Amino acid sequence: MRHYLGRLVAVALCVVLLCGFQIPRKDRHFYESRGDIIWELPLERKELALTFDDGPDPGTTVQILDLLKQYHAKATFFVIGYRVEEYPDIVKREVAEGHEVANHTFNHVFFTRGVKSDTIRREIARTDRALVELTGKKPFLFRPPGGYYSDAMLDVAGKLGYTTVLWSWHQDTEDWRSPGVRHIVNKVLKNARNGDIVLLHDYVSGSSMHTVNALRIILPELERRGYRLVTVSELIADKTGELLPASNSSYRNSDFSKRAK
Numbered sequence: 001m002r003h004y005l006g007r008l009v010a011v012a013l014c015v016v017l018l019c020g021f022q023i024p025r026k027d028r029h030f031y032e033s034r035g036d037i038i039w040e041l042p043l044e045r046k047e048l049a050l051t052f053d054d055g056p057d058p059g060t061t062v063q064i065l066d067l068l069k070q071y072h073a074k075a076t077f078f079v080i081g082y083r084v085e086e087y088p089d090i091v092k093r094e095v096a097e098g099h100e101v102a103n104h105t106f107n108h109v110f111f112t113r114g115v116k117s118d119t120i121r122r123e124i125a126r127t128d129r130a131l132v133e134l135t136g137k138k139p140f141l142f143r144p145p146g147g148y149y150s151d152a153m154l155d156v157a158g159k160l161g162y163t164t165v166l167w168s169w170h171q172d173t174e175d176w177r178s179p180g181v182r183h184i185v186n187k188v189l190k191n192a193r194n195g196d197i198v199l200l201h202d203y204v205s206g207s208s209m210h211t212v213n214a215l216r217i218i219l220p221e222l223e224r225r226g227y228r229l230v231t232v233s234e235l236i237a238d239k240t241g242e243l244l245p246a247s248n249s250s251y252r253n254s255d256f257s258k259r260a261k
Helices: 002-018 028-034 060-070 081-086 088-096 117-135 151-159 181-191 209-224 232-240
Strands: 047-053 075-079 100-103 163-165 197-201
Touching (some): 047 060, 060 075, 060 088, 075 081, 075 088, 081 088, 088 117, 117 151, 151 163, 181 209
Parallel strands (some): 047 075, 047 197, 075 100
16 A cells, blocks of 8 residues: 555656646745745835834833833734733733734744644644733734744644734844844844834843843934834735734735735
8 A cells, every 4th residue: 555655646746747837845935925924024114013022021021111112113022921921011011002912822832843733722822812811802913933834833823813923034133142232233223124024032031131222222223214113013004005804814815915025
């Protein structure tokens, strides 16, 4: 039986090659063109989205919120579920001040090869429940820790009503490794483009003060350049002309991929 199946696979591959069919390469272009994952949303207007992963944190997140308020900036916080349960008042403040709260799993699990769909579903669903119970609002954006994604993850996230969001490759500040204030500042300001999604962290094991201090330079400079700092959902709406729909957050079911180009 195994030999027979092997021959069938070989014949199928020969047919594909002879007929000129190509198996699609599952790279960024593949997922982006289908609207499965958002990396960035190029715009003509001067807008970009600051995103903060791994919080909330009672020290740094509060300072970041103070700075955002000072410069009338909005941001998206991709939160960890167990930290939401530890610091609910910070999440409530994020929502009250007009920021977006999104899902970043419950335990910061990397969805690398071998992780089961049940684990993926449990990690996303637990944070979903924690946020709904705390804020009364259903989150619709999801970012997998480390940026690890797969077809299985996208399938689970989509069925749970989530759009997967990563970040602009030229806007990975690597602030999680505390590279120094100047490194973070230069990464953001030297590469700033309309529609960028900037990756930052409001919790870093040890200290996130490099990020806080970098924002003291980044925020006034982006304001000086005329940038409007918005949430990821606002960026999506400004790109597509549609609000993120509560009943259909997955853009695989719309013509988003066409309009996002």
